[in-house]
Amino acid sequence: MTSHTPQDAHPYLRAASAGVRHHTRALAPSDTGPPRPADRLHLDVLHAHLTTLHQLLDRLAETTRPPHPAAGRRLATAHTHLWQAASEVHAAFHLLPSNTTAGSEASACRPERLPEGPPVLTICQRHLAAGHVVRRKTTPTDLRAHTTACVR
Structure with a gap:
């Protein structure tokens, strides 16, 4: 068994965090x-990062839960919180003006037809795919239970 120092552990994740x-x-x-x-491109890239972290947390929660149930529940x-963050970034993306056409019609998420082109295509398809995972693994009650609010 090889021992790793904290600097050696998970180099790609460390590089992403540094970025x-x-x-x-x-x-x-x-x-x-x-x-x-x-801008829309900025939020598209941020959404990609959040959904990738979402996938990582999903796998970590599933592998951690059997030997360590409490830690698995926390993960x-x-x-769930990361999904909520990705969902809010997706919503913000559609509130920003489009570079191609002004108006709400161009900004709307339309999964039933091809969007107007990148980056809409990437963020909407990515969000729909992540949403399928969330619906399979998280109940609406869980999503509401984990909603946070400012208590000021």
């Missing part, structure tokens, strides 16, 4: 002007 940290720092206000607001809860 997110770098992007967060790049969005911070600077002397060169105010930061730009999110399943995190899985």
Whole structure:
């Protein structure tokens, strides 16, 4: 059995986290002007990251639950919260103006027909696929039970 140091463990996940940290720092206000607001492409990439993390948490929860039920339940809860975050990013994506056409018709998520082109195609298809997993593994009651609200 090979022992791993924390720096050696999960190098790709560590690299993804470093990329997110770098992007967060790049969005911070600077002397060169105010930061730009999110655009559709930005939210598409963020949604891809969230749904990939969602898949990872799903697998971790399933493999952790048999030997460690309490930890597995916590990971399943995190899985639900991550789905809620991805769902909100998807909704925000559709609230931003489209580069091609103005109006709500162009921004609507239409799974019954081909969307107007990238990045709509990627985010909507990805969101629908992740939604199928959520519906198979999470009840509507679970989703409502894990909704958080500010208590201020």
